[in-house]
Amino acid sequence: MITVTGATKTYGAFRALDDVTLDIPAGSLTALLGPSGSGKSTLLRALAGLETLDAGRVTINGIDVTAEPPQRRGIGFVFQHYAAFKHLTVRENVAFGLAIRKKPKPQTDARVAELLELVGLTGLAGRFPDQLSGGQRQRMALARALAIEPSVLLLDEPFGALDAHVRADLRAWLRRLHDEVHVTTVLVTHDQEEALEVADRVAVLNHGRLEQVDEPLAVYDRPANAFVMGFVGSVARLGGALVRPHRIALRRPEESSGVASSVRSTASASVGSASTSSPSTSSGAGTGTGTAEFGEASVTVDATVDRIARLGSETVVELLDADGVRFVARLNRADSERLGLARGERVSASAPLDPATADFGDYVI
Numbered sequence: 001m002i003t004v005t006g007a008t009k010t011y012g013a014f015r016a017l018d019d020v021t022l023d024i025p026a027g028s029l030t031a032l033l034g035p036s037g038s039g040k041s042t043l044l045r046a047l048a049g050l051e052t053l054d055a056g057r058v059t060i061n062g063i064d065v066t067a068e069p070p071q072r073r074g075i076g077f078v079f080q081h082y083a084a085f086k087h088l089t090v091r092e093n094v095a096f097g098l099a100i101r102k103k104p105k106p107q108t109d110a111r112v113a114e115l116l117e118l119v120g121l122t123g124l125a126g127r128f129p130d131q132l133s134g135g136q137r138q139r140m141a142l143a144r145a146l147a148i149e150p151s152v153l154l155l156d157e158p159f160g161a162l163d164a165h166v167r168a169d170l171r172a173w174l175r176r177l178h179d180e181v182h183v184t185t186v187l188v189t190h191d192q193e194e195a196l197e198v199a200d201r202v203a204v205l206n207h208g209r210l211e212q213v214d215e216p217l218a219v220y221d222r223p224a225n226a227f228v229m230g231f232v233g234s235v236a237r238l239g240g241a242l243v244r245p246h247r248i249a250l251r252r253p254e255e256s257s258g259v260a261s262s263v264r265s266t267a268s269a270s271v272g273s274a275s276t277s278s279p280s281t282s283s284g285a286g287t288g289t290g291t292a293e294f295g296e297a298s299v300t301v302d303a304t305v306d307r308i309a310r311l312g313s314e315t316v317v318e319l320l321d322a323d324g325v326r327f328v329a330r331l332n333r334a335d336s337e338r339l340g341l342a343r344g345e346r347v348s349a350s351a352p353l354d355p356a357t358a359d360f361g362d363y364v365i
């Protein structure tokens, strides 16, 4: 278990961490997620002891390590650009931490063999780092970090420099690795998909402040505020309300049933008539709210299709509402083909108003 209490760090007048308090459960894989400059790396470096806090405390497994140097915190660290020893083989790189701790050779050899097996590099043990791919190098870095049996593993965008396919593979691999070794792990990422896929807890940072800490789906489904909603998934502004693009149902004005991208694909009879009969609603002409379509509060606007991008499994439809506000709806392929929309067509767009997020509409994201 790691606890961070009131962590504050300033650089001159700039507050990189602003009173961050966070518990990281033992054995969890927690992602620190946030945009560039939000303070993720500063927080991770403070956990590592590479950064001194202006105020606040860090404990690891009940021991206050705030004033301890990195080497006395029992941590393993992997950076985006791993600095391997170029003149040492993969095996020697992984053994490095054990060698400087003067572990007996047979013990070191056995541990290194076990780690190379764990990260799938057994066959490449005799190679030098520049004979490895980027993904293999990062796996070697993880093996090296794990060699000293750290109580905490700190990963700063470890796959950030790799291409999308390799990243996706390594993400899945990291999840499996974590399920095997259960080391308390903190992963810094600015990629919400990576955080939701890999972590069992996600801590969202913005401007040095902790906005929300929760399970991955909870930050998506029940975001604490408009920033979290916008950062952990895409959002559309529909008649002043923020909704998820995959929950928007589109239909031609003359049709009686809508087509939405997922759970709402059979949504029928709508409040679309409100769009023309209530031009005085707060969001302007073409907007209505009601409860008929989704069995819960919903919002409907008239819109014009501006652009259609068919991405394979889904279709992204860009629309303009009556006020010229652009928003995006995401349809699954079957629904999109059934609807057969074209640029310039007029449609009505409806989405349920989630009570948890309905009042985020006033926020600027």
Ligand SMILES: Nc1ncnc2c1ncn2[C@@H]1O[C@H](COP(=O)(O)OP(=O)(O)OP(=O)(O)O)[C@@H](O)[C@H]1O
Binding pocket: 011, 014, 016, 034, 035, 036, 037, 038, 039, 040, 041, 042, 043, 190
């Ligand atoms: N040594 C430093 N001196 C001055 N400012 C710094 C220093 N280190 C970080 N900062 C600033 O603190 C803020 C937070 O930086 P940090 O690296 O923690 O952000 P981050 O969320 O990890 O971003 P990124 O994803 O871009 O790495 C940034 O605005 C950065 O410019």
